[in-house]
Amino acid sequence: MNNAESVIRIENIEKIFNPGPNQVRALKGVSFEVFNGEFVSLMGSSGSGKSTLLNILGCLDQPTSGKYYLDGRDVSNLSTSQISRIRNRKFGFVFQSFNLLPKTTALENVELPLIYNTDFSVKERREKAKFALERVGLGDRIFHKTNELSGGQQQRVAIARALVNDPLVIFADEPTGNLDSKTSYQVMSFFQELNDQGKLIVMVTHEPDIMEFTKRKIILKDGSINKDEKLERQLRASEKYDELVAKDETH
Amino acid sequence: MKPIDLLKSALRSINRNRTRSLLTMLGIIIGVGSVIGMMAIGKGSEQSIKGELGKLGTNMIIILPGEERRGGVRMDASTAEILKEKDVEAIETYCTDVEYISPVVTTFAQAVNGSRNSKTPIVGAYSDYFIINNYEVQYGQLFDNRTGKSLQKVCVIGKTVAEDLFENQQDAVGEIIRLNKIPFRVIGVLEEKGRTFGMDRDNIIIAPFRTVQRRMMGVSHANQILAATEDEDQVKRAKREINDLFMGQLNKTSGGEPMFHIQTQKEMMDIMGTITGMLTMLLAAIAGISLIVGGIGIMNIMLVSVTERTREIGLRLAVGAPTSVILLQFLIESIVLSLIGGGIGIMLGYGLAIGAASLLGIEAIITVSSIAMAFGFSFFVGVVFGFFPARKAARLNPIQALRHE
Numbered sequence: 284m285n286n287a288e289s290v291i292r293i294e295n296i297e298k299i300f301n302p303g304p305n306q307v308r309a310l311k312g313v314s315f316e317v318f319n320g321e322f323v324s325l326m327g328s329s330g331s332g333k334s335t336l337l338n339i340l341g342c343l344d345q346p347t348s349g350k351y352y353l354d355g356r357d358v359s360n361l362s363t364s365q366i367s368r369i370r371n372r373k374f375g376f377v378f379q380s381f382n383l384l385p386k387t388t389a390l391e392n393v394e395l396p397l398i399y400n401t402d403f404s405v406k407e408r409r410e411k412a413k414f415a416l417e418r419v420g421l422g423d424r425i426f427h428k429t430n431e432l433s434g435g436q437q438q439r440v441a442i443a444r445a446l447v448n449d450p451l452v453i454f455a456d457e458p459t460g461n462l463d464s465k466t467s468y469q470v471m472s473f474f475q476e477l478n479d480q481g482k483l484i485v486m487v488t489h490e491p492d493i494m495e496f497t498k499r500k501i502i503l504k505d506g507s508i509n510k511d512e513k514l515e516r517q518l519r520a521s522e523k524y525d526e527l528v529a530k531d532e533t534h
Numbered sequence: 535m536k537p538i539d540l541l542k543s544a545l546r547s548i549n550r551n552r553t554r555s556l557l558t559m560l561g562i563i564i565g566v567g568s569v570i571g572m573m574a575i576g577k578g579s580e581q582s583i584k585g586e587l588g589k590l591g592t593n594m595i596i597i598l599p600g601e602e603r604r605g606g607v608r609m610d611a612s613t614a615e616i617l618k619e620k621d622v623e624a625i626e627t628y629c630t631d632v633e634y635i636s637p638v639v640t641t642f643a644q645a646v647n648g649s650r651n652s653k654t655p656i657v658g659a660y661s662d663y664f665i666i667n668n669y670e671v672q673y674g675q676l677f678d679n680r681t682g683k684s685l686q687k688v689c690v691i692g693k694t695v696a697e698d699l700f701e702n703q704q705d706a707v708g709e710i711i712r713l714n715k716i717p718f719r720v721i722g723v724l725e726e727k728g729r730t731f732g733m734d735r736d737n738i739i740i741a742p743f744r745t746v747q748r749r750m751m752g753v754s755h756a757n758q759i760l761a762a763t764e765d766e767d768q769v770k771r772a773k774r775e776i777n778d779l780f781m782g783q784l785n786k787t788s789g790g791e792p793m794f795h796i797q798t799q800k801e802m803m804d805i806m807g808t809i810t811g812m813l814t815m816l817l818a819a820i821a822g823i824s825l826i827v828g829g830i831g832i833m834n835i836m837l838v839s840v841t842e843r844t845r846e847i848g849l850r851l852a853v854g855a856p857t858s859v860i861l862l863q864f865l866i867e868s869i870v871l872s873l874i875g876g877g878i879g880i881m882l883g884y885g886l887a888i889g890a891a892s893l894l895g896i897e898a899i900i901t902v903s904s905i906a907m908a909f910g911f912s913f914f915v916g917v918v919f920g921f922f923p924a925r926k927a928a929r930l931n932p933i934q935a936l937r938h939e
């Protein structure tokens with residue numbers, strides 16, 4: 284393996300919740316490497332530790348033991364402010380429940396990560412946020428309040444927010460969990476498009492048909508890796524989406 | 535996050551819950567409003583009292599019979615008659631700092647002019663009395679010192695008396711009026727003086743000392759002796775001189791204790807100043823308590839707000855907001871809330887003070903320092919009571935916060 288190229292490298296990550304007699308061993312020594320340009324799906328049954336792992340990868344949580352190298356740098360023992368900075372500059376997050384600010388415009392939501400980066404002026408923030416919204420096809424919705432948008436549109440705003448800071452990795456925890464198949468395909472097609480442009484994406488899902496749009500699947504079972512394999516043939520989400528649209532029209 | 539962003543976000547979140555924000559601010563509004571209002575009225579009444587006392591002449595020294603005691607004035611019949619006209623001469627001779635002096639007797643009389651009459655205080659005094667009390671003549675003339683020491687039946691009348699007794703005030707000069715049936719010639723009408731402590735200073739008749747003392751009252755003492763110095767800074771020395779004279783040569787003592795007491799206008803003003811100052815402080819302290827109550831209200835609402843916005847905080851943390859910025863965001867929100875409340879409170883307090891002052895017949899005095907103090911207090915309250923909720927927000931765990939329902 285070539286360490287210099289891996290963006291994410293974890294070694295023997297363990298996570299124990301509630302240490303003591305009632306402890307939960309959510310992760311029992313997980314190791315893998317992820318390289319630039321990959322599109323990884325984390326699979327597994329409920330409670331297998333997918334979210335826990337993703338949170339650790341996204342530096343939202345710390346492992347009980349094990350090493351985590353991000354871009355070759357050990358991030359296991361950083362201060363909270365350094366970790367905040369990494370989340371702000373290197374990561375983008377998409378959540379199952381969108382997590383947009385209520386009563387706030389799409390633009391302001393997308394701007395949010397940039398607000399915490401003093402490198403950008405107010406004008407630059409605006410422009411980047413607008414551009415990100417255009418990339419997810421919401422260029423005409425920038426001043427809409429988030430509660431005026433459909434579920435799919437809201438998730439696209441969330442994707443725009445995740446890519447506005449041009450992150451190293453986009454982490455998504457069941458991004459299609461709250462969406463119907465048609466909008467799920469649409470959201471996946473945006474992820475695929477981003478991945479085509481070279482963006483590294485790590486996504487948790489438990490839907491096999493969503494997994495089929497990614498390039499690699501890591502299956503967890505009871506906190507350990509059960510299977511880690513490249514997917515040879517990738518389906519195109521946009522084609523699936525078009526098929527569904529066509530089917531709707533014939534009805 | 536830039537300061538302007540923090541401010542904007544604070545204003546937006548306050549604006550988003552307008553009714554609640556206003557209710558939250560109510561404590562601060564009432565607190566600051568009452569502080570400002572009470573200070574304005576306190577300062578106003580202090581100034582008005584000082585002004586009133588000042589009108590009476592700041593160089594004035596009043597010698598009264600009876601010893602000044604903490605429980606009041608102790609006086610019996612012999613003490614009441616302790617002041618004599620010859621004491622005035624002694625003071626004139628020995629007390630070099632005293633410039634003007636007059637014995638004073640006061641009584642009431644029925645003043646009659648034809649069918650018109652008025653019940654009026656009559657003062658018997660030397661002509662220095664006019665100078666000491668800043669009385670000026672409007673029509674006619676004042677009597678001079680020789681007349682003041684004589685038994686002549688002349689008098690000078692105040693505006694109110696002139697209006698009561700005569701159709702035209704100018705016509706009063708030269709006319710004869712009867713005071714307790716004794717005929718007096720009016721030689722002058724005084725300029726209007728207005729009211730002092732609610733007393734009409736124009737309702738007065740001033741006549742030569744001996745005339746009132748002997749003819750009208752039939753006594754041989756004076757009710758008080760009024761003196762004044764040329765300059766304000768001589769007052770203290772003059773008081774000491776008089777005291778030494780009375781205690782020593784004139785021996786106005788009984789069992790070693792003085793049978794008189796000497797007040798100066800300056801002392802009165804100082805006492806009044808301390809009293810009103812203390813009152814102002816007391817009122818401000820009470821108002822300060824309501825500020826603390828207001829602060830607790832802010833803390834309460836900020837805690838509610840942090841709980842309500844747990845997911846938002848989680849999201850902000852997830853996208854990389856430093857905990858210090860989250861802390862600052864909520865702290866600024868509570869400070870802004872408190873300052874807006876303070877601003878409204880200042881306006882409210884000002885309005886109330888003007889209203890109350892006009893009822894009391896004084897002027898409401900808003901000082902820059904009281905406004906600065908009000909804002910300072912609001913800021914302080916915002917920081918102190920906003921800190922705990924803000925820290926609670928900053929310490930949230932992002933994952934748990936994002937899962938919050």
Ligand SMILES: Nc1ncnc2c1ncn2[C@@H]1O[C@H](COP(=O)(O)OP(=O)(O)OP(=O)(O)O)[C@@H](O)[C@H]1O
Pocket residue numbers: 300301307308309327328329330331332333334335336489
């Ligand atoms: N904060 C926590 N405290 C205690 N136990 C936890 C905590 N978070 C997760 N767990 C436990 O860790 C295990 C893994 O949870 P995790 O959320 O990672 O599962 P998951 O694979 O994401 O499941 P799902 O598909 O239902 O989202 C579970 O047994 C869960 O109960």
Ligand SMILES: [Mg+2]
Pocket residue numbers: 333334335
């Ligand atoms: Mg999960």
